[in-house]
Amino acid sequence: xxxxxxxxxxxxxxxxxxxxxxxxxxxxxxxxxxxxxxxxxxxxxxxxxxxxxxxxxxxxxxxxxxxxxxxxxxxxxxxxxxxxxxxxxxxxxxxxxxxxxxxxxxxxxxxxxxxxxxxxxxxxxxxxxxxxxxxxxxxxxxxxxxxxxxxxxxxxxxxxxxxxxxxxxxxxxxxxxxxxxxxxxxxxxxxxxxxxxxxxxxxxxxxxxxxxxxxxxxxxxxxxxxxxxxxxxxxxxxxxxxxxxxxxxxxxxxxxxxxxxxxxxxxxxxxxxxxxxxxxxxxxxxxxxxxxxxxxxxxxxxxxxxxxxxxxxxxxxxxxxxxxxxxxxxxxxxxxxxxxxxxxxxxxxxxxxxxxxxxxxxxxxxxxxxxxxxxxxxxxxxxxxxxxxxxxxxxxxxxxxxxxxxxxxxxxxxxxxxxxxxxxxxxxxxxxxxxxxxxxxxxxxxxxxxxxxxxxxxxxxxxxxxxxxxxxxxxxxxxxxxxxxxxxxxxxxxxxxxxxx
Numbered sequence: 249x250x251x252x253x254x255x256x257x258x259x260x261x262x263x264x265x266x267x268x269x270x271x272x273x274x275x276x277x278x279x280x281x282x283x284x285x286x287x288x289x290x291x292x293x294x295x296x297x298x299x300x301x302x303x304x305x306x307x308x309x310x311x312x313x314x315x316x317x318x319x320x321x322x323x324x325x326x327x328x329x330x331x332x333x334x335x336x337x338x339x340x341x342x343x344x345x346x347x348x349x350x351x352x353x354x355x356x357x358x359x360x361x362x363x364x365x366x367x368x369x370x371x372x373x374x375x376x377x378x379x380x381x382x383x384x385x386x387x388x389x390x391x392x393x394x395x396x397x398x399x400x401x402x403x404x405x406x407x408x409x410x411x412x413x414x415x416x417x418x419x420x421x422x423x424x425x426x427x428x429x430x431x432x433x434x435x436x437x438x439x440x441x442x443x444x445x446x447x448x449x450x451x452x453x454x455x456x457x458x459x460x461x462x463x464x465x466x467x468x469x470x471x472x473x474x475x476x477x478x479x480x481x482x483x484x485x486x487x488x489x490x491x492x493x494x495x496x497x498x499x500x501x502x503x504x505x506x507x508x509x510x511x512x513x514x515x516x517x518x519x520x521x522x523x524x525x526x527x528x529x530x531x532x533x534x535x536x537x538x539x540x541x542x543x544x545x546x547x548x549x550x551x552x553x554x555x556x557x558x559x560x561x562x563x564x565x566x567x568x569x570x571x572x573x574x575x576x577x578x579x580x581x582x583x584x585x586x587x588x589x590x591x592x593x594x595x596x597x598x599x600x601x602x603x604x605x606x607x608x609x610x611x612x613x614x615x616x617x618x619x620x621x622x623x624x625x626x627x628x629x630x631x632x633x634x635x636x637x638x639x640x641x642x643x644x645x646x647x648x649x650x651x652x653x654x655x656x657x658x659x660x661x662x663x664x665x666x667x668x669x670x671x672x673x674x675x676x677x678x679x680x681x682x683x684x685x686x687x688x689x690x691x692x693x694x695x696x697x698x699x700x701x702x703x704x705x706x707x708x709x710x711x712x713x714x715x716x717x718x719x720x721x722x723x724x725x726x727x728x729x730x731x732x733x734x735x736x737x738x739x740x741x742x743x744x745x746x747x748x749x
């Protein structure tokens with residue numbers, strides 16, 4: 249039997265499951281990595297994302313080759329199947345091993361391949377929880393609340409635990425980690441890298457692509473190897489983690505990264521394993537007495553939300569991506585693809601940052617971008633496709649549950665207990681964006697009314713009967729009864745006119 253291993257572009261780790269099955273063969277195993285032009289034409293991906301993935305793949309291939317693996321690498325092949333077939337035949341491979349993809353469409357692609365060999369799909373080991381383990385947890389519960397899953401994970405993996413109880417006597421420190429960014433803040437500089445020869449070559453190739461893409465390819469400053477990703481993790485632990493918690497929800501003009509770790513692209517590529525990031529944070533807490541709220545807040549994002557979103561993605565039914573609980577159908581405004589086409593400063597700041605870097609932190613994603621899409625009635629499928637296109641850490645498993653469920657509540661409450669809808673008041677509280685905006689964050693009507701305000705109240709009124717079943721919404725909905733009919737009529741009119749522009 250001759251074994252070959254196909255490594256996908258988000259499985260770049262020497263201990264990934266398929267490679268591990270061949271570890272006892274002294275690395276004398278055929279390995280293939282493929283860049284597919286057809287795959288990158290599925291949507292207009294961010295140029296930074298294409299550079300990151302292709303450069304990381306090429307660096308990883310060189311690492312494997314130096315370690316003795318028999319590596320074949322295809323740059324910008326037409327598709328996956330043709331180079332796979334030629335490689336299987338040339339090396340007389342009888343069994344192709346591939347680690348289970350994180351994305352369901354890619355799993356379907358593997359099932360559809362017609363190759364002259366057996367295909368063995370090896371269970372994915374890039375997450376703390378396997379999909380079967382998440383399914384077993386979920387089946388015994390009426391509500392799939394992240395908080396319960398997070399606590400179970402803390403116990404299961406003994407993360408920040410004292411026996412069966414959380415260190416500090418509390419499971420989370422969310423209230424302490426939601427401070428508005430007031431006064432002069434001085435976030436530490438993130439760790440960036442200059443492109444090497446491999447990355448420079450990829451940058452030029454991406455810039456020369458004759459397919460729809462998004463954003464800027466340069467300057468490109470992301471890590472592209474496991475060694476660099478570990479440096480980013482160490483830099484975060486040493487310079488950012490201790491003060492990460494309090495202002496993790498804050499948004500400040502000119503501060504693109506605040507105290508955030510910037511690790512999600514590397515975790516999602518396989519350059520970092522979540523257990524390594526969690527262990528580093530927990531060790532720093534014990535050894536250097538770091539702020540528990542900051543450490544817990546960081547670990548919650550990985551052991552909580554990241555694992556929960558991945559598990560839920562594989563647990564929900566196949567129709568989940570098409571759900572549209574509010575029947576929202578408006579198309580994406582042009583400014584989502586060109587930030588200069590909006591005069592709303594919060595959207596302009598976030599979208600310009602996205603164009604430059606492919607990155608925005610979780611509150612910019614949830615309370616600026618998703619919030620606007622929700623209350624203005626944009627199509628959930630159009631919004632999810634856009635998120636998948638423009639973010640550097642985006643994958644199918646990342647964006648479906650985050651956007652369809654968390655951001656847009658289009659799943660009817662499978663994931664969240666209420667819609668994350670908010671007026672301009674939230675953005676004004678948690679950012680400095682409103683200070684330099686043509687709109688007034690306090691106005692619901694009138695010439696300078698902020699669209700976040702009239703869209704918010706129009707959303708509540710349009711979906712009142714549906715929202716009143718969400719217990720946490722009743723107090724807010726009662727405020728509709730206090731509005732003058734003339735004000736509500738103008739709110740309706742402004743919302744309608746905005747979509748007609």
